[in-house]
């Protein structure tokens with residue numbers, strides 16, 4: 100197994116940015132008619148290819164307390180939401196700060212129940228074999244899966260995290276981009292991808308690679324935030340799952356299924372789960388409320404310990420808003436995370452001449 104060209108993919112194929120560029124002519128015509136223009140309708144959906152995208156919402160990078168506004172648009176056909184005019188790949192490192200990486204890494208270390216749940220889901224379908232974790236970070240999940248039953252592999256953009264993952268899990272961990280990886284065809288029984296797909300520029304190509312690397316009958320277990328969840332609907336631009344501009348695509352169960360099936364995978368299980376990790380969304384609302392009355396707060400990415408005023412506000416919110424939300428959530432949308440298991444079909448037996 101070889102894996103070369105470990106760093107930097109350069110610009111994405113020209114069709115990606117071309118498909119996201121707004122058009123100017125309809126805008127001019129609509130303004131003359133006094134109608135609010137939809138400058139995005141000529142954009143083709145990166146998953147289903149249909150035109151007619153609509154502006155969905157605008158929001159800044161609230162995690163870092165930055166002010167630049169980003170626009171998300173939604174496909175009216177498959178319901179995919181994507182970031183219009185994303186930062187170019189060579190600029191994206193500016194949005195992945197040291198503070199961000201620390202938060203992600205700490206989240207992985209402190210959540211053994213998370214890995215237990217995912218292992219339980221996975222082992223309903225496969226109990227042994229070759230397993231590849233895409234975007235394995237510092238290897239917490241691989242470490243949890245360590246046993247004689249599994250031959251473990253990881254792939255991680257950060258070379259430093261890849262080395263850490265290899266040291267702690269005993270897996271073979273490669274550093275680099277998914278589309279540069281050269282794994283053999285039909286090698287893996289299981290490929291996992293947790294909270295990673297939404298960060299990737301080329302989801303269709305990634306899904307095609309996953310299909311290529313899976314054995315017939317192999318399983319792809321993917322987890323992404325649910326843009327149709329109750330919390331996304333309630334919090335709108337304050338929903339922490341937006342993670343702008345690091346999340347380039349925002350999936351619903353329908354758009355994720357469409358993407359996987361278009362790559363030749365079959366949905367085995369497609370469920371949403373509630374985790375009520377709304378603390379961050381509430382915090383963003385509180386940050387804006389404070390800013391409106393002239394109080395500047397340290398952005399979430401840089402503040403490890405919650406300050407006293409926020410702790411008091413959070414407690415009050417838990418007692419009021421959250422209680423209501425728990426009752427109302429099932430009525431207004433699904434859970435916050437999509438846990439999807441897809442299977443590559445078993446090869447059909449060749450039919451010879453009669």
Ligand SMILES: [Zn+2]
Pocket residue numbers: 144145146147148149174175176177178179
């Ligand atoms: Zn679409």
